[in-house]
Amino acid sequence: MTRRALQPLDITLRHGQRYQRVRRGFLALSVALSFVLPLWHLHSLDVQGAGLAADSPWARVAALLPDAPPPFFGAPTSIWVGLFELVDPLESLGVALFQGVSWHWVWTVLPGVVLVLLLGRFFCGWACPYLPLLAASNASRWVLTRLGLRLPDVKVPRATSRVVMVGLLVGGSLLGTQLVPLVYPPALIGREVFRAVFYGSLGAGALVVAGAFLFDTFVSRGGFCRSLCPGGAMFSVLSNLSPLRVKNERSKCTDCTVCDVVCNLGQSPMTNRLDSGCERCGRCIASCPTRALSWSLSRPPLARDSKAEGPP
Amino acid sequence: MNRRALLGALTAAVALATVPRRARAHARKIRPPGALAPGRFEQACIGCFRCAEVCPTTCIRFGSAFSLDQAIPYIDASERACVLCMKCTQVCPTQALVPLAADPDIIAKTVRMGVPVLTRSRCLPWNLEGICRLCYQVCPYPEEAVELTGPRKAPLFHPEACVGCGLCEEACPEQNHAIRIEPLPDAAPPPSTRPP
Incomplete structure (x- = not known):
């Protein structure tokens, strides 16, 4: 038997189980929220012609949800929880480049930025709805390697993500629109779920997410998060102080x-x-x-x- | 890239963004109530879908899947019109939709989603084909935004008093709606961009 390179799935997490359980619980909550919230909102609508069609595939799931509207709204990159807005720092920066800075902007950005300054790039490991896909990609790599496939693991320089981030901000200001929400996986996943639930269709964002998954699986392990994700670059810049x-x-x-x-x-x-x-x-x-x-x-x-x- | 290069690039981005630009030729569409001026609205929207999430009539739609506008909300009043509940303006995280109270007076003063354009050749009363009055009956500002004239009760629209909700367009019985809400022109920013 030939010797294979060690992969994450070969490794058992021996201890620190409580930390891992809390983290996975938080992640599950985040993913569940991004999938259930749109459904819940649509289900709670009570206007003729609006709301969820009885013959839609979602109706059975929605029947389990309360009729009252959900207590919060938003997507993974901009969620309103009680008093606080948690808006993604990168998307906020994109808005500030156009709009300038206002008190409302500071108020919406502050909670998220304070969390990142204290806890570092925790969003990526604790809340990003792309993480299950990254885990699936790691698992696919593990299985494909077992089947005898030789998968490349290209090490793209990590600074690439910062180039991507700046490029998107500059490109967006030239085009007069926000580009980050069009390629940033957590924003995309939130939006595509909305599209699927509300309008029964998927947008180009689904292709970007699929592309990131294929890149992670066949080109570079975890490469998208590590070297390409513009949001990850923003979190990295901020977490220097953590x-x-x-x-x-x-x-x-x-x-x-x-x-x-x-x-x-x-x-x-x-x-x-x-x-x-x-x-x-x-x-x-x-x-x-x-x-x-x-x-x-x-x-x-x-x-x-x-x-x-x-x-x- | 080291930190200095990154800072330099960020400064360049800021400089580029503050240089005056002509508004991008967005496909002009009816935006939700309280939206910033055309051009500025597209810059402030992060496509979070919250406005659509809270819209009680699901009248808020999004651009086609492969366009740059794919994450930017619009309203197609011929399918479903806005009922002026103002919920979308209250949940927008970036104030691309300026928060407004659901107060008829405030809405009348600040909201301009589009301009009503009546094609008389398709309007039933104007063609002596009936006394329809549907647009008048659904209008949230009857007499101000639309009045009925003549023995056939033919509608006459007043763009300066119309908020552009599109309820008349949705209600119009003609297959090819006689009344349409047209997107705002570039030149005149809507009064909703004024500070409250």
């Missing part, structure tokens, strides 16, 4: 590479080379056989730099 880090206690580490393999975003916890691209999914910590990895709260690197330059 104090929550993964720390490797080198004396316990056996250099088994398991943590590096399990990471979807090309981080290297084994060599303590983690940067703002870490999505705080905690899978590296859970996979470490010798428990060398742990969460640590550290002063943000930028604050450290300024300390180092100042007088003692």
Whole structure:
């Protein structure tokens, strides 16, 4: 039997199960919300000719939902929860480039940005509705490799995502429209579900999501999230300040590479080379056989730099 | 790319965005109530679908799947018209739809979704084919936006008082609706862009 490269599915998450359960629960909630909310809204409409047709395939699911309208509305990239708006920082930036900054803008952007500043790029690992597709893509790669297929794993430079991000903002301002919502998977998935439920059709966004899935499966493992996603780039820029880090206690580490393999975003916890691209999914910590990895709260690197330059 | 290059690129993006541009030639469509001026609305909308989600009559539609407008809402009044509940304006996260109360006076003053255009050759009373009055009966601002003239009660529209909800267009019994709400022209921004 030939030796195969280690893949994420080969690795068992040994501990930190509670963290993983909470994360998966949160993710499930996010995905469920983006699928159920449109259905619930349509179901709750009580005007003749509106609402859900009785013969639609969704009607059976909708029958389980309450008749009252849902307590919140929105899609994964812009959701209204009680007092707070959680709007995606990148989409907000796109709007600010056109509209300028207003108090309303600050109020809608602040909750999300504060969360990212504290927790880093957590959205990608905790809430992005593309994550189940990424997991499916990892699983497909695992199966296809078992079947003897040799799949390439192209390492696209991670800075590409920042080029994509800036390109979309510049291109959008030239065209006079928002381009980010047209290629950003969480926005796309939210919107395509709406389209499917409300109008029974899919848009071009479904093709983009499918393309990202195929890219991840056949070209580069987790490559879209790691190297192309413009929203991920924005989160990375913001999470430079986040104090929550993964720390490797080198004396316990056996250099088994398991943590590096399990990471979807090309981080290297084994060599303590983690940067703002870490999505705080905690899978590296859970996979470490010798428990060398742990969460640590550290002063943000930028604050450290300024300390180092100042007088003692 | 290092941080300096990124900052430079971002600055360039900001500079480009603030340079005055002529509005893109969007396919002109009726936008939901409270929408910013044509051109500016498309720049502020992030396509989150919330307006459509809360619309009680599901009159809000989206552009064709492969266009740049695929995520931007519009209203096709000939299929389903707006009932002026103003819910969409209250949930818009980016204020591409300026929040408005569902108050008839405020709506009359601020909302201009489109311009009513009557084709008299297709209108029943104008052709002495009946006393229809449907447009008058469904109009939220009768006498102001539409009045009936002559013995046949033929409708006469007043664009300056019409909010453009399209209820008349939806109600018009002619197959090819005699009354249409036409999209706003580029030159005149609707009064809804005025600060409240």
